[in-house]
Amino acid sequence: MTEMTSRERVLTAIEHREPDRIPIDFAQLQYLISARGPYGYDALAEYLGVGDPEPPIEMFGMVLNPDPRIKERLGNDFVGVQMGSPPPEPEGENYLRMVPFGYYYKSVGPYWYPDYTRAPLKDAKTLEEIEDYGYWPDPDDPVYVQGAAERAKDLHENTTLAVVGEPLLLAATCHVYHFLRGFEQWFIDMKLNPDFYHALMTRINDSIIEIAHNFYKDVGPHLDMVCANIDDMGAQTGPYMSNAMYEEYVKPYHLKYLDAVREHVDPGVKMFYHCDGGIFPLIEEYIDMGYDVVSPVTYHAKDMSPAELKKRYGQHITFHSGIDVQEVMAVGSVDDVKRHVTEVIRELAPGGGYIFSIEDIKPEVPPAQIVAAFDTAREVGCYPIV
């Protein structure tokens, strides 16, 4: 088959046709590699002989948008246009208070975690306390949009990469709720204090929607794809909630955000949803809402086997990643990685509807494993898949 451009490859795959090879995302659509050692970004650059690598976008210890030489070497087909945000406020050595929303991130060894124990609104009881909270965003702050439209236009006109709009944690209504109230409290509020629950969800959602309008009105015309949601909805043991509960408590917010984005992009622009965990039954909802791509397909979570996913939903949605980061990419050998990547591609790639990537590789994973995974994807991922 004639070689396609990256953009053609991505759009063909998402339209469930077979491109020349599977599209590859290296740290453009979601965090992939750790910023800090023992291995991580610098070790990967060194391993690939990329001297003096460009500083990537770093968030919570993970890397987005790494040096173009690394992306090209590993076959990447995407480029992200990230939404800006005000700088976090450091608190002591181990904490960052994030702006907007004012939740805390804690540094523990090489990791950054949201610290639910310091959820700033965990004791709030009234709607006034929500309104009086000091960390709501000013959607008109130019920091969110600065330079993004020019960058998107330039990338769309002067590269053949698939250009993706990336609001990062400004497309995560539920996560922000978890950070502000605590994860368990999210469920407890739904049940015991639904007025408060809906008021806070609405406040968060409306904030990010206003920012999205400001961002996408000028960026939207230059995009091929949008990271439209990064709310994880599943644990290892299955979805956080039933489809009925999702429809009542969460879906209206996700849909309202999605509709706001759609106002500013062509109908052909693809909607990407990053959603960890065992979410098998919820994928039906995501298809119904019009998401085009779902990731990362947590390999060991309940009911998330690539074969079953492809059989049940493969005609209707594109899968992204599906690679096991809990075992193979964490403690496997290079040969284990090659075998596993081959197996996943053979399950998910036939007929199109698959993008290769890996999510959230931990800092202890040596670069040889990562490079082996992406090299195998390019070898095995040429159509027809055999």
Next chain:
Amino acid sequence: MSYEQLMTAVIEGDSGQAQLTCQQMLDEGIAAKDILHGGLVPAMEQVGQGMETGEYFLGEVIMAADTFHRAMEVLKPSFDNEAPEKLGTAVIGTIAGDIHDVGKNLVATMWETAGFEVHDLGIDVAAERFVEAVREHSPQLVGVSAEITTTMLGMSDVIQALEEAGVRDHVKVMVGGPPLSLEYAKSIGADGYGVDCFDAIVQARALLGESGAQS
């Protein structure tokens, strides 16, 4: 007020109703331990079975566990006079370098429902802290939780620290968390592994015997 009403309140995560029902049952002269074993514990067991069959999800389990805790607050003053039978003592914590606590909190609650006195050491717990807690509380059971494969690798440090402190033989060590498997648990010398918070009860009972460890 009936046990059925109490069970329904717990299963539906209606903590206000559960507290009210507990109080009314106490006022009617029903013993706190009977309310615990006749209403709260069976309700949690039913939620566990529902999760296994796919009827209930994490959200329902969290709400039921919260309701259990709130109902226990009503019952606790009455336990001073008539302590419920104790299956044993447990300490539990999330491994060093890891601050995930949802699963660990649920296991702690489930062990309480099973009759353990649980000492929760919290998150990012160093191996030495587990040793200190074993010396302090003399538990029969130690639970170690990890969310991430790489923090999971530190679980063997806890077992080693217990060995070096000479207290390994005094306790059964159970491990759990998304990246774990029975094989991994065995490979690091743990005594047990729970697939989820409900399985953690089954395995703890199996390790200690139904009647509890009498060390």
